[in-house]
Amino acid sequence: MARFLVRRVLQAVIVTVIVTVIVFALLHALPGGPARGVLGQQATPEQIAAFNRAQGLDQPIWTQYWHYLGRLVQGDLGESFTLNAPVSQLLANRLPKTLLLTMASTVVALLIALPLGVWQAARRNSVLDYTATALAIIVYSTPVFFLGLILIMVFAQAIPLFPAQAPQGDALGDILADPNALVLPVVTGAFATVAAFSRYMRSATLDNLAEDYARTARAKGTSERRVLVRHVVRNSLVPVVTMLGYYIPVMFGGSLVVESMFNYPGVGFLFWNAAQTSDFPVLLGVVLVIAIATVVGSMLADIAQALIDPRVRSVAV
Structure with missing residues (x-):
């Protein structure tokens, strides 16, 4: 190991x-x-x-x-050409806000995607399963900015339930003080994740429903619902949790688009402004953070998979 x-x-x-x-x-x-x-x-x-x-x-x-x-x-990312501040300080101020947005979107997405995937697997090949699959494919293939634009048009303009601009502030407390303004950015970031992980969960659940232990439980008279809830769901979470490590950097990168759309004061909005002014140190610093997040996420996913399945560890070594 x-x-x-x-x-x-x-x-x-x-x-x-x-x-x-x-x-x-x-x-x-x-x-x-x-x-x-x-x-x-x-x-x-x-x-x-x-x-x-x-x-x-x-x-x-x-x-x-x-x-x-x-x-x-040495931790020195240089000085911003336009903001006259150290890049490391700018990232330190904005990175917690981006992490808040990313983690909130991830939690919301998983709370919807995992039950949805199990529900689809339990009703496989039904009209509802085909409908949910078609909707998931459409959402997954739709650009994030277009999904956000639709949400703004519907829920900020046609039905003004939520503001189109994300909460503003220098501290996390200021962001959390206006939860109503967080709804649209979080939901926009969660959409594609729901589509992806519902498919993962459905596939993993179907695989486990066909395993010998599930058939044995049914042969002993255990109801299909109990087999699904007590045995299959827990085992189906293993590949999904592993895949989460690979997917978190993708969601982190997607938050750059979400932040620029909703004027959210995170790393993504900082990157957008730096791109418009060719602020080279800021651009390089943000890209480096995303690259490190991607590499670390992939590494943690590999380690988690090796801890769960010793066969992966033996093959890799």
Whole structure:
């Protein structure tokens, strides 16, 4: 098990470094570069050259990356070009709000998706099962921004039950003080997750209903409902919990779209503003956080799967 853990951690570190190299190179290849985004289209070549010298952007690309990597190890993500604040401080202030939105969407999605998947499996091949499957496919294939737009049009304009703008504030307490304004962002973020995990749960439940232990329980006279509730559901949660580790980074990335739509003061909205102003350190810092979340989520999912199923551990090692 120790070798397995060391191997997964080393893989996570290597992938993270590769991601930083790719993103760093792509952002530097953007037309005009950071100087043009900060100083504007009217900036003179002399002003751009002075900006590049002040920010160290006139050095070779790999020298810039090496300096950035050294600062990153020390927890220094640089200074924002437009907000005049350390990027690490900006992320520290906004990351808890994004985590709140992501976790709330995840909890809501699982509370709906898991019972829905079991219900579909118990009524497999029925009209209701086919209907729920079709709706899940439609929702899953619909872009998040379009789902959010529909919710705003229906529940903020046609039927004004909830505000179209998310709660504002510098602290989590300010966000939680206005729960009514959190409804639309949370529901928007939960939609695609409900569609995905209801399918996972349905498939896992159907597989376990066909196992020998389920047939044995039925042969002993146990009712189908009791077999489903007492035995099948618990075993069906194992692959779903494992898949959750892989899917959390996806939901974290999706929250970037949700935050920009509802003006939610999280990391996603920070990224949106930084993209509009070509604030290079902020862009790189946010992308790095998402990359680390993806790598850590995948690593935790692998570890959870290895702890649950020793066969996975033996094959990986």
